[in-house]
Amino acid sequence: MVHYQNTLQARCAARSNTARALGSLFASLAGAVAFAALGLESSARAATVQVYVFEFDFSSSLPTEPITDPTIHVGDTIRWVWLDDHHTTTAALHQDDYWRSDLFDAGDSFEHTFETPGVFWYYCEPHGFDRGDGTAVGMAGTITVVPSPGGAIVASTALLPFMARRRRPTR
């Protein structure tokens, strides 16, 4: 009997050790949740940057300003806005990303979200050319994509489904 109780106590002790271990696991997971929440916040701040299509060129500045090719972060979106007629935005082939709009006119727009860092060349099909080596000439431009400053934090959101599963039975 005493032996049985001791065994029970031992089991209880073992279980409370497990509980403590789980408790500290959950505490560290809670930290990860807070950390992940920061990541969600920063990815929610992903920007949309406009590039205007006009006068046989592409520019993130308006027509009265110097022509500018934008630099954005991974996860950001470029919205091309047509200010005059009969142009496309078409990515040069042989790059790590690709997009191709229809032939659009003034007032139209086209969006592409960039998920890969790099310098991406694109052109207008009627007024530019794919050089076949990942660059383009004529009516052409570049989008430079740099890693997101919150990249490492965003990656921790991969833990969220795991944490959702582990937390439910404790309630």
Ligand SMILES: [Cu+2]
């Ligand atoms: Cu064009």
